[in-house]
Amino acid sequence: MKKIIVILLLFVSGITFAQSFNKTKLDSLFQILEAKDKFMGSVAVSENGKLIYTKSIGKDVVESNKKTSNLTKYRVGSISKMFTSVLLFKAIEEKKLSLNQTIESYFPAIENANKITIGNLLNHRSGIHNFTSDPEYSKYSSEPKSSKEMIAIIAKRKSDFEPNTKAEYSNSNYVLLSYILEQTYKKSYKELVQSKIVKPLGLKNTYLGSKINTETNECFSYSFADKWNKETETDMSIPIGAGAMVSNPTDLVQFIESLFSGKLISKASLEQMKTMQDNYGMGIFQVPFYDKIGFGHTGGIDGFRSALSYFPESKLSVAITSNGMIYPNNDIVIALLSAYYNREFKNPTFEVIKLKSEDLDTYLGEYASPDFPLKIAITKDNTKLMAQATGQSAFPLEATEKDKFEFRMAGIKLEFNPKVNQMTIIQGGRTNILTKK
Template sequence: MRKTVGLLTIIASFISNGMVFGQQKLDAYFEHLFKNRKFMGSVAVSYHDSIIYSKSVGYADVDAERKIDGNTKFRIASITKTFTAVLVLKAVEEQKLHLDDKLSLYYPEVKNAAKISIEQMLNHRSGIFNFTEKPGEDQWQQHPHTEQEFVDFFVNEPASFEPGTSYAYSNTNYALLGFILEKIYHKSYAELLDEKICQPLHLVNTYYSFEVDSAKDEALSYNIQDRYIRNSRVNFSNHPGSGGIASNAVDLNKFLFALFNGKLISPGSLAKMLPMDKGEYGLGIEKLSFNSPEGFGHSGRLENYISDYWYFPKENLGIVTLANATNIDTDDIGVVLVKYAYGSMPELPDFNNVPGLSHEVFDSIRGTYYLEQPKSTITISSDGRNLVFQDSRSGQDFVPFEYDGNNAFHFGDIKLQFFPAKREVELEQDGIKVTYKSGTR
């Protein structure tokens, strides 16, 4: 209790005394990230039902030079699952559904359907195959599909385990839950989201739709190389209930405050959602991996839309980070924003530094390298702690490499050997070596 009261006192004092200075320091931090091509997106911090900080940097549409602002929407990917879990629990409260109902009531063709409960789907203990891990899914998801086509896509894949015996994150659970909600209400997921969450909370920038629409001020997704490269286009008909919502940082903070303060579901339903142990997944919500302050969250990633929320119920403190291009760990941004709420100002990371290398050596190996066949690029930079490797192909995450000496680095069993004089880098994985060159496309 003393910790909670102490934090509330710090926050209240900071809001009244340090807000302007704090905002200036945070603004400089985010401008520094954008200038160094580390982050494009929006963030917001809420205290109770008020936004105490928000900031947007970068471009929603690079080619059109349309800048991100407070109204720009982002695809929030798997944060959609928290919304879906709320809709399912509202259906339980309305007695249209029970947590122990079996999947066989709706999809008897799914393996183990007669053993799988709605609750096991919500907490990823169903054993249902994750459709996003099926080979060819990257191309498949770029096209619209019906509910039956979605089911046909994964239904013959093996179950991961017997229901209730283990845990494995599976997007299929929530995609099916989205379809089940449509069946029991005889309405589309988009209509249910709007009727039961967005309208009551006045979330004017939150909705579900199949395709990204620049005309609605939605941010496009980019990979960071020597330029911003537009990612492939996902059709979100393949992600009902699992990853298709668009929103912004302010709306998400409003949603979180409402959820944790009894404005969407009952305290009993919220208690069912919340896991007890660090890192554990509850019903659409994960327990954060640190204990002080105690918090809950969810993250999402689709293409290079990377989204995170953290919420600290005792403090009524919300942190939201939404990106459409990044090659820095967004957890670092979350920590900076939490510290801001405590009155601590950020330092500007040194992106010209890799431990073990001089600035001169790092300057000689950083930059973008090209491969002719198959055509691709990789970009080498720093996150202030490690050398960062970013592949240009869609869906490829940035990777921090450790220094081994003599211009060699590794990440797991992947090795990089730089040849600064030739401006080349050799990548070795699974015994295969590929050489990328600088200066030619």
């Protein structure tokens, strides 16, 4: 449910040769990730409806050493929003709802409900505050909530902005859309997904989640701090159509291929879904890769991370789901796309330089820049360098070269220049230079 959007760097690409798909190098990438215990999850690549690559590594249950397989099922977080959007457009095509209708008859207690449309909910232009951003969210996220309770939680906050004046990601929008669907059809969201998407497409591993059941090939999620630690479970009554779907990569590529081939909604509806306004579509985002433009969504809930994209020009689908990662999913997606589009990519070595505690002293301090929104405090914990951005948790850094450190899980690189008291932070293709106070 977290806002985790795959943005791949946009460059000029050459001619595509799908027949030269670099399976061997991908296999070596996953061999390295598994040997170094840097990633747990599954991937699938499909061209024109046919799987051309799958891989699963890691463990479903670390504590019992239960290994991951292609049958493993994951919570896919905000990829759920694509399912919700499809259901909304189905309802619109059935003339049960319209994009322009306002939501006051459903949620009279929500501020500006008489101005907010279903379309505004779909493309995050409602102004409704994102409930998962509130500090108290973590206190109740593992407890079941009724629709009445969730509506009250969402309604108690004031609007963040006037409806349709800008866009800002909010899980609240898609929780409310789920309830609109349930009221419209007089059926549960679970039943609607099953009858209108899962059953028609013959998906075998996709459904609205509940408590994790490893006996049915579901997996737990983990975060890493010296060892894999099991994450708490969000109760799926809370995110519902904003983030409660369970699936796996082979089902996900089938879902998105069916969406783009007209098996779920009309071409006109898909075009509306794909239309970007302030970088948001209606349950979908653009995914650029060099000169190619794909469409899809990412997801994050508990320790699960996922990404799904489709490139219409190549009829290419790529899906990744993980239940534990140190090496970023985004880097794996780049490798998968590079293997297909015949582009060079470098496999990691995970070489780490061992430093003494006193070696870290030259880097310690608080770094800031007028052009960077956060201050970064650099501290140490024995022989480990730590970084902490304003208002966020501290994270460990690994030394990769002299004066160079990484936090691979978030794709962050820090390069220090002690002579001039500066630190360069590199993330997502952006570079900022901060100065030590």
